[in-house]
Amino acid sequence: MLLVLVVYSTIVVAGLALPLAMTLGRERMQRFGENRLAAAAYFADLAAREGDSPVPELQEALQRYHDLYGEAVIVVGRDGTPRAAAGVPTGSGEIGDAVAEALRNQRTRVPDIITPWSPAQVLVAVPVGTGTQVEGAVVLAASTAAARAEITRAWALIAAGAVALLALASAIAVALSRWTVRPLTELAERATSLRRRVRDRVPPDPVADDGPRTRRRYAGPQEVRRLAATFDAMARDVDAASDAQRRLVADSAHALRNPLAALRMRLDTLGMVLPESSSAAHRKATVEVDRLTGIVNDLLALASAESRTETDAAGHTVELGPVIAERVEFWAAACADAGITVTVDVPHGVRAVLSERDLTQILDIVLGNTVKYAGAGTHAEITVEHHGGEVGLVVRDDGRGVPAADLPNLSARFFRAANTVGQGTGLGLAIARALVERAGGDFDVGAAPSGGLRVQIRLPGPARTTLSS
Structure with missing residues (x-):
């Protein structure tokens, strides 16, 4: 029962914690993507206003962004030659691939969710130009360190709350299972004690003990299986005690039949020679012997009726x-x-x-x-x-x-x-x-x-x- 309650509590807590963690990760990634796409769009708009000629204002804007956020950014022309850049390492293949996609008028797809194990940076590529006319591209290497740190703290707080809630639910489950199972445990202990008393009072039957015994397989929780096995064993012992009692009654009654028959014969023989003054006492003794004989016969009949099965x-x-x-x-x-x-x-x-x-x-x-x-x-x-x-x-x-x-x-x-x-x-x-x-x-x-x-x-x-x- 405790296992069932703990598993159920774990499922409930996980069903609450996991959706909350995923929602926070998606919401944080949405804010991250909107900010970086807005910055890339600003640089693309600035590059479109300047035309093909390099203007110091574009380079200054990129450098200020790099100095402020520590993220590399590059603006290229229609032919893929750099027009302005800040913090871009030479020979970066990933940036080159992102530039090629942007020149084909394709925006880089930002991941849907941020997790503590997400990549260290995300490339945000935006084409320069309007409509289908692509005049260049802006590629921004956005760092996910701040977002990952924030989501790590949020997930750690959710995990701590889930563990605390699971601990509380487990404590309640332990108390509830003990309260529920205690009567079964006490009943099994009383049945075991009764079985011991029965076995102590009834001598073992070699025939019954040596006979074949089928071992039952019980289903259900451990406490219920133990109680069922104890009751089955106690029922067998009680049946053995009842059989022993019937055998004792039958054996005793059978052993008394011959002495009573002999006593009745001797009373009949004695009655032939008794004087008239003793005839009343003789009749009373005969009646008592007949009564005892009737009891013995009835005991034998009862033992015979109870010993045979249905x-x-x-x-x-x-x-x-x-x-x-x-x-x-x-x-x-x-x-x-x-x-x-x-x-x-x-x-x-x-x-x-x-x-x-x-x-x-x-x-x-x-x-x-x-x-x-x-x-x-x-x-x-x-x-x-x-x-x-x-x-x-x-x-x-x-x-x-x-x-x-x-x-x-x-x-x-x-x-x-x-x-x-x-x-x-x-x-x-x-x-x-x-x-x-x-x-x-x-x-x-x-x-x-x-x-x-x-x-x-x-x-x-x-x-x-x-x-x-």
Whole structure:
């Protein structure tokens, strides 16, 4: 950013200084040429009045001019012989060429601009005579020393002003760039610090570290490139930490399954020989073991849903109607026992990018929650809408519902609403959301217009997937 501002300031300052310097050089050369042409024209007019005979007045005028300005001047006749001269060196070829041009009735062209490196003198040639009748010529060797000195001082002053202005603009650019870039630099430093903390807490994964890694090339200013590279590296570390967390959960849950199964078997065996007075305690212990087993199973399901990527589910499509009908029939007895009625409105042939197993698991979670928590007398409705490249699956009921403050957290891990009755792990909706998001869809839980819950699932349709691929 600093480089861009400095370059822009340099262009602006140069765009102001160079035209000013050129204008001063042209204006000074114009005054110089007018003065010397006027002097040469005066000598030409004087020579024309004197005729061909040499008159002392012409020589005196030339000598006075030479003494005053130190510039050589010569007046020649029609045949090129000198009539009067002052300060002219003998054998000067340049003066001879200028005389020849003037005798051909051609005036010497004065340069357009004076610069510090212009020639030391300029030859000004004026023909003597009127009209096309040339009676002679006047050649004046005008010195440019005074004009060059004057323009050198003017250009030096312009250069000093340009340097001062550029220094001021650079100082402003430095302050502005630092003020603008400081948040990016601080953000990059915080991201680097966070990355170090993540890497310190997460052990290295040999498989991930040894895998191929594509090196990205970043565009833009240095600070932006550094911030982008730091964020990409931090994102990789955060992904590694998330993977390590999922592996820990999955490994821990898997390690707990066998001990819990063994404990459940021993409790069942122990229950055969326990007296009637201990049967209540035995039932409570069995319930707790079953609850822990449910938590472990849900943790395994959640870890499995989060560990698989969207590309793993992208190749599966399922027709929603048959799967929904089959799961509603499966839960029909449980719904009847809970006093819940379910209606289905699903168009024929609607397909979505999702595996049948995942759709079955999602429906079991949603219908299971409805049976457990909606309450007797609840009516649930399952609808499917197909619009554009998306498929919308909505399950709404008019049951008990949950407080409005708890709605945003219902799909979070281990969260249970304040009015929840019965036992549960708080992982069901989190698993359903992970399955939907893995397929590239959206999962949302909100309040139904009738007062209960509304679970809205948006899934990509096969048409959108084909188009995007």
